[in-house]
Amino acid sequence: xxxxxxxxxxxxxxxxxxxxxxxxxxxxxxxxxxxxxxxxxxxxxxxxxxxxxxxxxxxxxxxxxxxxxxxxxxxxxxxxxxxxxxxxxxxxxxxxxxxxxxxxxxxxxxxxxxxxxxxxxxxxxxxxxxxxxxxxxx
Numbered sequence: 001x002x003x004x005x006x007x008x009x010x011x012x013x014x015x016x017x018x019x020x021x022x023x024x025x026x027x028x029x030x031x032x033x034x035x036x037x038x039x040x041x042x043x044x045x046x047x048x049x050x051x052x053x054x055x056x057x058x059x060x061x062x063x064x065x066x067x068x069x070x071x072x073x074x075x076x077x078x079x080x081x082x083x084x085x086x087x088x089x090x091x092x093x094x095x096x097x098x099x100x101x102x103x104x105x106x107x108x109x110x111x112x113x114x115x116x117x118x119x120x121x122x123x124x125x126x127x128x129x130x131x132x133x134x135x136x137x138x
Contacts, residue, residue, distance in 0.1 A: 006031070008088050012109055021115050025078060032080030035087070038073040051126030053119040054079040058086075058127065060134045066094050068138060070131065079123065082112075086127045098135035103128045 011031075018024050038047075042059050049056040054076035061069045070091040072083040089106055090098050104125075107113055113121045 006088060008085075008106060011085065011088060012106075015110050024115075028081030028085065029077045030081070031084040031088075032074070032077060032082075035073060035080060035084050036071070038071060042071075043073065049123070049126050049130045051129075052079065052123035054123065056083060056123065056127060058083070058130055058134070060138075062138055066138075067092050068095060068098060068135060070134075079120070082120070082124050083127065085110075085112075086124075086131060090131050095135040095138045099132060 014027060015024055018027060038057055038059060043055075043057050047057040047059050049058055052074075054074050056072065056074045056079060058070055058072045061071070063069060068091070070087050072087055074080040074083050085107075086103075089101060089103050093101065104113075107124065113124065116124065
């Protein structure tokens with residue numbers, strides 16, 4: 001499975017299929033392993049997400065049609081998987097589509113926030129806020 005051919009609907013289906021949270025965590029970690037690494041020069045404060053326990057970077061690029069494409073990375077395996085989920089939810093959308101996206105609703109369907117430590121859940125929502133800020137500024 002390659003990340004670029006994966007949809008959030010497939011993630012929801014897979015989560016439903018997997019019986020326990022240990023399997024779901026492994027699946028999220030596998031998603032993170034499919035992310036291409038960022039270049040060292042992209043791992044700067046300009047792209048760093050504040051409020052995450054681990055280090056997280058999100059790099060936005062806007063194409064000629066106004067769609068915001070996101071790339072990201074983290075220094076922690078599970079968080080890198082959460083970054084991959086955020087990219088699946090948001091990347092390739094216009095600023096308006098990003099702002100109209102109910103990420104919390106999608107994450108609630110996955111049940112992630114209630115199964116992450118409070119610090120990880122806070123970091124996840126910090127990523128959502130950072131992506132929304134990117135959309136508001138574009």
